[in-house]
Amino acid sequence: xxxxxxxxxxxxxxxKSTLIKxxxxxxxxxxxxxxxxxxxxxxxxxxxxxxxxxxxxxxxxYESLSPRDFFEFVASIRKIDQKVANEKxxxxxxxxxxxxxxxxxxxxxxxxxxxxxxxxxALLHEPSLLLLDxxxxxxxxxxxxxxxDIISLHARRSNGAVLFSTHIMEVAEQVCxxxxxxxxxxxxxxxxxxxxxxxxxxxxxxxxxxxxxxxxTSTLEEVFLKLTHEEDDIAGTVRALKDAFYVDK
Amino acid sequence: MREAWELSxxxxxxxxxxxxxxxxxxxxxxxxxxxxxxxxxxxxxxGSAKTSKVAFAVLGTxxxxxxxxxxxxxxxPEALISGVSLSLAISLAYIVFYSLQILPSFSSxxxxxxxxxxxxxxxDFSIVATLSLIRTFDYIAACATIVQxxxxxxxxxxxxxxxxMAAAAVINIIFAMALAxxxxxxxxxxxxxxxxxxxxxxxxxxxxxxxxxxxxSIGFIFNFVSYLLPFLTSAILGMFARPTGLVLLLLHPFSMxxxxxNIVYPSLYSSIPLPSRTVLLIPRFLPPLLAYMxxxxxxxxxxxxxxxxxxxxxxxxxxYGIKMSRPIAxxxxxxxxxxxxxxxxxxxxxxxxxxxxxxxxxxxxxxxxTLAVITVQFPVMRATAMIISTVVGCFFTTMICSTLLNTExxxxxxxxxxxxxxxxIIDAKAxxxxxxxxxxPLALLAIGLSKHASSNYILLIPFVELIAxxxxxxxxxxxxxxxxxxxALRQSRSFSLMAGSDIGRLLESLALAFIILLIPIGxxxxxxxxxxxxxxxxxxxxLTACAELLIVLGITRRVIx
Numbered sequence: 001x002x003x004x005x006x007x008x009x010x011x012x013x014x015x016k017s018t019l020i021k022x023x024x025x026x027x028x029x030x031x032x033x034x035x036x037x038x039x040x041x042x043x044x045x046x047x048x049x050x051x052x053x054x055x056x057x058x059x060x061x062y063e064s065l066s067p068r069d070f071f072e073f074v075a076s077i078r079k080i081d082q083k084v085a086n087e088k089x090x091x092x093x094x095x096x097x098x099x100x101x102x103x104x105x106x107x108x109x110x111x112x113x114x115x116x117x118x119x120x121x122a123l124l125h126e127p128s129l130l131l132l133d134x135x136x137x138x139x140x141x142x143x144x145x146x147x148x149d150i151i152s153l154h155a156r157r158s159n160g161a162v163l164f165s166t167h168i169m170e171v172a173e174q175v176c177x178x179x180x181x182x183x184x185x186x187x188x189x190x191x192x193x194x195x196x197x198x199x200x201x202x203x204x205x206x207x208x209x210x211x212x213x214x215x216x217t218s219t220l221e222e223v224f225l226k227l228t229h230e231e232d233d234i235a236g237t238v239r240a241l242k243d244a245f246y247v248d249k
Numbered sequence: 250m251r252e253a254w255e256l257s258x259x260x261x262x263x264x265x266x267x268x269x270x271x272x273x274x275x276x277x278x279x280x281x282x283x284x285x286x287x288x289x290x291x292x293x294x295x296g297s298a299k300t301s302k303v304a305f306a307v308l309g310t311x312x313x314x315x316x317x318x319x320x321x322x323x324x325x326p327e328a329l330i331s332g333v334s335l336s337l338a339i340s341l342a343y344i345v346f347y348s349l350q351i352l353p354s355f356s357s358x359x360x361x362x363x364x365x366x367x368x369x370x371x372x373d374f375s376i377v378a379t380l381s382l383i384r385t386f387d388y389i390a391a392c393a394t395i396v397q398x399x400x401x402x403x404x405x406x407x408x409x410x411x412x413x414m415a416a417a418a419v420i421n422i423i424f425a426m427a428l429a430x431x432x433x434x435x436x437x438x439x440x441x442x443x444x445x446x447x448x449x450x451x452x453x454x455x456x457x458x459x460x461x462x463x464x465x466s467i468g469f470i471f472n473f474v475s476y477l478l479p480f481l482t483s484a485i486l487g488m489f490a491r492p493t494g495l496v497l498l499l500l501h502p503f504s505m506x507x508x509x510x511n512i513v514y515p516s517l518y519s520s521i522p523l524p525s526r527t528v529l530l531i532p533r534f535l536p537p538l539l540a541y542m543x544x545x546x547x548x549x550x551x552x553x554x555x556x557x558x559x560x561x562x563x564x565x566x567x568x569y570g571i572k573m574s575r576p577i578a579x580x581x582x583x584x585x586x587x588x589x590x591x592x593x594x595x596x597x598x599x600x601x602x603x604x605x606x607x608x609x610x611x612x613x614x615x616x617x618x619t620l621a622v623i624t625v626q627f628p629v630m631r632a633t634a635m636i637i638s639t640v641v642g643c644f645f646t647t648m649i650c651s652t653l654l655n656t657e658x659x660x661x662x663x664x665x666x667x668x669x670x671x672x673x674i675i676d677a678k679a680x681x682x683x684x685x686x687x688x689x690p691l692a693l694l695a696i697g698l699s700k701h702a703s704s705n706y707i708l709l710i711p712f713v714e715l716i717a718x719x720x721x722x723x724x725x726x727x728x729x730x731x732x733x734x735x736x737a738l739r740q741s742r743s744f745s746l747m748a749g750s751d752i753g754r755l756l757e758s759l760a761l762a763f764i765i766l767l768i769p770i771g772x773x774x775x776x777x778x779x780x781x782x783x784x785x786x787x788x789x790x791x792l793t794a795c796a797e798l799l800i801v802l803g804i805t806r807r808v809i810x
Binding site for chain 1: 273578583584590591592594599600657662663667669
């Protein structure tokens with residue numbers, strides 16, 4: 001929905017990146033369809049891509065280009081007005097501390113700096129839908145805070161929608177309006193944090209069959225583990241590690 | 250040492266894999282790819298690395314043996330000197346050139362990051378790193394050395410000469426290793442460092458042109474050798490008439506050639522008569538003395554360079570590598586263009602920062618040089634000579650076309666997320682490739698005007714072929730990226746084919762390009778054969794080329810959106 005921040009959570013290999021790539025038109029779905037702002041991405045991919053800003057998980061960019069060259073390329077392909085582009089990049093680049101790297105090849109930049117370049121490029125055309133795949137990967141505290149604030153601003157002020165995947169539960173808790181939990185390629189639960197807490201408590205039955213009361217202070221991590229049925233796996237793994245490495249003396 | 254060799258294998262595989270991924274456009278690898286994809290990509294990359302290494306080893310072996318043919322046919326001291334010298338020069342060139350394809354990721358030091366976490370002391374780490382560097386060219390060096398030593402044995406039956414040749418080959422390899430490392434350092438410091446100042450841009454362009462010409466020359470080394478060998482052999486004979494010729498004795502690899510020849514022909518210098526008009530009398534003991542002294546000097550130099558190389562390798566692999574200067578941006582201004590010019594500029598910029606794409610800038614210059622060499626043997630420019638020369642230029646351009654498909658690098662995935670139509674990409678690459686052909690008609694016009702042309706009309710043949718070249722480039726690229734399916738999504742993703750290297754598709758595309766190019770030439774030839782009229786033949790050739798361009802444009806617009 002416009003103005004909404006949707007967080008996608010899931011264990012490794014659940015399909016978060018794949019889902020985001022399908023929406024971005026990078027991967028063809030084996031079945032089903034995707035519509036962005038009422039347009040089917042299979043029949044009108046160019047229009048859909050013109051409305052999307054995409055930040056990939058591992059910043060696959062043109063490594064031989066400098067950030068300046070890269071922004072020129074992206075802004076030209078997106079047909080952004082020169083004055084608008086210069087104004088935006090003039091504010092975003094210093095905000096992300098890109099001055100020392102602006103004319104250096106992207107290949108020479110750290111992972112975090114590349115991520116910043118990717119984020120700036122995604123914001124230049126004020127996308128209606130911002131797709132962020134693990135956007136805080138490799139970012140320092142300052143840049144992480146800026147990204148979180150920009151996500152919120154983009155949704156509230158520009159009325160754009162944001163869909164991002166993350167492993168960091170605290171970020172999802174702080175920033176997201178709605179959260180979707182994906183597991184083995186399927187959305188197993190969806191809703192606000194409160195909705196998810198309720199769902200988690202509904203399915204929890206303790207060992208002697210007594211339904212537990214819903215815990216209003218459960219963290220998103222606890223809710224997540226319950227909804228993906230990974231609590232038992234974790235307990236088993238920790239027990240096995242304990243037996244293997246940490247023998248009581 | 251055995252353990253060090255095994256460890257160096259792991260490091261070398263990482264270096265080779267990363268270099269191939271970088272040149273193919275898959276960057277550092279996509280962590281979100283499935284396990285099977287990664288395994289497949291690894292196996293394909295290592296297969297490519299091995300194939301490429303073996304191919305270079307075979308070419309290097311033949312190249313190293315080739316110069317000895319003259320001495321095998323007619324053994325003379327000068328043939329032996331030029332054979333040894335050229336053989337060493339060729340093996341050095343092949344080792345340096347091949348190593349430079351692999352060294353990009355070596356220079357970053359990243360492949361050795363894991364090794365640094367192991368409990369290996371500094372000395373052992375240096376040995377492992379040096380051995381991994383040697384592994385980049387081990388086949389080429391070993392085959393070239395064996396061929397050189399065996400050739401000398403077969404030609405001279407002298408154990409001392411053969412041992413001397415072995416020593417010369419080892420010195421040559423050390424020079425090659427040091428040169429490759431130094432060149433990659435220069436490249437990454439001055440080219441990959443970036444910067445938009447005029448000095449940086451001009452410097453980068455010049456470096457790329459020289460680099461590209463050298464790269465293209467490697468492929469034509471046999472042609473150059475067959476031109477050089479007789480020239481060199483006769484130059485050596487005349488050497489003693491001029492004191493300046495003694496400079497050759499001091500230069501590597503000629504010093505080695507002279508030294509070996511003196512071992513095989515002990516009375517070599519005393520038997521050569523000095524011309525009566527020699528201004529400065531050269532004592533007969535001087536030339537061999539200079540050759541042996543130079544050889545000793547080169548042995549010492551090889552020792553120093555070898556140690557320095559090991560030290561550099563150790564620094565690079567431990568992360569103290571090449572320091573790159575970062576230019577600080579004075580402003581953040583962007584210069585925007587419409588999508589097609591923006592895509593062209595992007596490709597040209599990618600090529601300007603990547604040594605494996607440097608030939609793009611050098612191709613026009615190299616085409617002109619090649620055409621000049623080819624046409625020197627024609628006293629009069631006839632239609633046949635013009636056509637042959639034009640076809641040679643066409644050959645280069647179609648090769649450039651297919652290689653442009655691999656310029657995308659790791660950014661291809663990002664490009665697929667942009668609102669880019671496949672047609673823009675195809676048009677951009679076809680235009681770049683066609684532009685590299687433009688110097689061909691201009692050069693042939695200049696050559697035709699400077700020589701006597703059998704008809705003025707034949708000077709226009711390459712210009713007409715330029716139109717066919719446009720059609721061929723468009724057809725070649727469009728055919729390669731043609732989508733398998735009609736859905737718009739498949740269409741928009743069709744250029745994802747550029748991420749891989751589908752050899753079958755590539756060969757089909759090349760075949761299509763050659764057919765498009767040869768049809769107008771065939772029309773000209775057949776019309777001229779029947780009518781003996783250049784004007785009519787050219788006119789029909791022009792109509793054919795224009796028709797081809799229109800047809801290819803029409804088909805690509807219909808099939809690819």
